[in-house]
Amino acid sequence: MKICIFGAGYVGLVAAACFAESGNNVIAVDVDEARVEGLKQGIVPIYEPGLKEMILRNQGEGRLSFTTDYAAAVQASLVNFIAVGTPPGEDGSADLKYVLGVAREIGRAMNGYKIIVDKSTVPVGTADRVRHAIREELDLRNADLEFDVVSNPEFLKEGAAIDDFMKPDRVVIGTDNVRTAEFMKELYEPFMRKNNRMIVMDIRSAEMSKYAANAMLATRISFMNQIAGLCECMGADVAAVREGIGSDSRIGYDFLFPGPGYGGSCFPKDVKALIRTGKECDYDFTLLKAVEEVNERQKQVLADKLIRALGSADENKPLEGRTIACWGLAFKPRTDDMREAPAITIIQSLLAAGARVRAHDPEAIDEARKIFGDAIDYSNNQYDILGDADALAIITDWNEYRNPDFDRIREALATPLIVDGRNLYKPSRMASAGFRYIPLGRNSNGMCGEAK
The missing domain is CATH 3.40.50.720 (NAD(P)-binding Rossmann-like Domain)
Structure with a gap:
């Protein structure tokens, strides 16, 4: 044809x-x-x-x-x-x-x-x-x-x-x-x-299907991010909760991982468009408005955890003099796409707090340069950005980050602190390896806002 x-x-x-x-x-x-x-x-x-x-x-x-x-x-x-x-x-x-x-x-x-x-x-x-x-x-x-x-x-x-x-x-x-x-x-x-x-x-149902599918997936992500926040408050483990609800065949496991928020070219745009479509026909899409609000707040969570862990009493520049190493820039692995990526909000917040930021990503460094220019440092080697950094932040769950050399990480960091926005590692393993490890919704001992 x-x-x-x-x-x-x-x-x-x-x-x-x-x-x-x-x-x-x-x-x-x-x-x-x-x-x-x-x-x-x-x-x-x-x-x-x-x-x-x-x-x-x-x-x-x-x-x-x-x-x-x-x-x-x-x-x-x-x-x-x-x-x-x-x-x-x-x-x-x-x-x-x-x-x-x-x-x-x-x-x-x-x-x-x-x-x-x-x-x-x-x-x-x-x-x-x-x-x-x-x-x-x-x-x-x-x-x-x-x-x-x-x-x-x-x-x-x-x-x-x-x-x-x-x-x-x-x-x-x-x-x-x-x-x-x-x-x-x-x-x-x-x-x-x-x-x-x-x-x-029919044509109109097909047009609606794409928006409805993406809105549903975005809703699951925002829901799970809210559950992770509540787990931190209540001393529950979001990984166990995911297992408990995902085993229900009516729910399943897909899109139930907590993270730093959804991004990319589809979910943010399509959620906004569906809200707007509702407004045009005088329909208040309350649920999707909440999904969007939760996602915008979630993009700030990792930066807030770093500020609580390392910040000074200076309200304007709590991370002045601190260096944060970031693994991951793309909104998801296996792409160089940074459209609406959580890394943008996280890094902007760290810079505004006075931190120096170093970043690695297997594919998205060129895209990041278009956004941040020389405001942050870049490296094609994930370990080179760690030297004397005060913390490592995990933003994107590339396979390269899943089983790294923890001894090398600990020796390179000035402070053995990892803030993990993708829950890649087991808290018990990180504790035995000598790290202060702050994931999302895990091992918080009832301390709302930060895992201890």
Whole structure:
């Protein structure tokens, strides 16, 4: 099948590579000339395990190409995916200017029947607006051409996007046209061989499904972070609590790990957008407002623990003269994405408290430089940042941090203090190794706010 994908960003590149991998002829279009030229030369602008190799392989075999020529790409393709960004506006609503801009380009260029697929995360009703924009452009051309608009939300986890696309839990197709549904089933059939989870529904329900899924996962994260805080107050162990509730088949274990808050390109944006959608129809989404509030507070928790553990009586600069080593900058492991990352809030708070900050991350250092510049120190070696630091803060749960050389850490630190925002280590092991260890929601002996 001949496919055009608008947007050579995270979703667009993964979709383009995976569709090409299954034998389709794919053209990926982007307005950024430098990005397109880089991709032609094999320079992939994002880090995602396996993506670069797949792009290079399919380019080499002639199934995947990159261009800035919208019109030629549309005319050469039957299925046109819209996978451009939908950044949040100041009021939290999704900004659809890029989506509608692509829709108009399609309307100006199309030369026959086309299927237009909304792959971007968009609010309910977007397909109607896309259809209207295309129809307006066709009317300006006096062109009576048939087309269908489909909602096909992505459910990709950064760091595992290739597997998620090639072996999906489900594929949601929103369409009111039986013929178009069959086209989409044919397109996704190679990914359905072992687990046929193609779900066809009306367009508005498909649009809502993506927001509802992300909002549910964000809710679980905020709920567990609140439970961790209560465990600290009551002397309970959040790891045992997770085992106790996760064993209930109605609940399960996924997304029940406490941490420094959710981040990334999806959860924060989609929660805000769903709250805004409710407001637009005079519906008060009280639960999601609380989820968002809890998450913003949670991003401050690690910095507060460090200030309580090391801070002076100086209310303005309690960490003046202190050095904090931070392991992890990306919002999650196996990505370089720092959008809405908890590390940003944590490090900003540490700097505001007067601390010197050193940071390591396997992939996100270049992104961190764009945010912090020279305000913090960086190293590509996780141990090099430890020398004479007053504490080590664990922010992202990269595998590299799970079983480190504890003797080396203790000898390097000026103070054997670890504040662990991911609960990577057992408190008993850390105590026997000579560390003061402050996790989330564990071994607090009833001391609210800090584990002793």
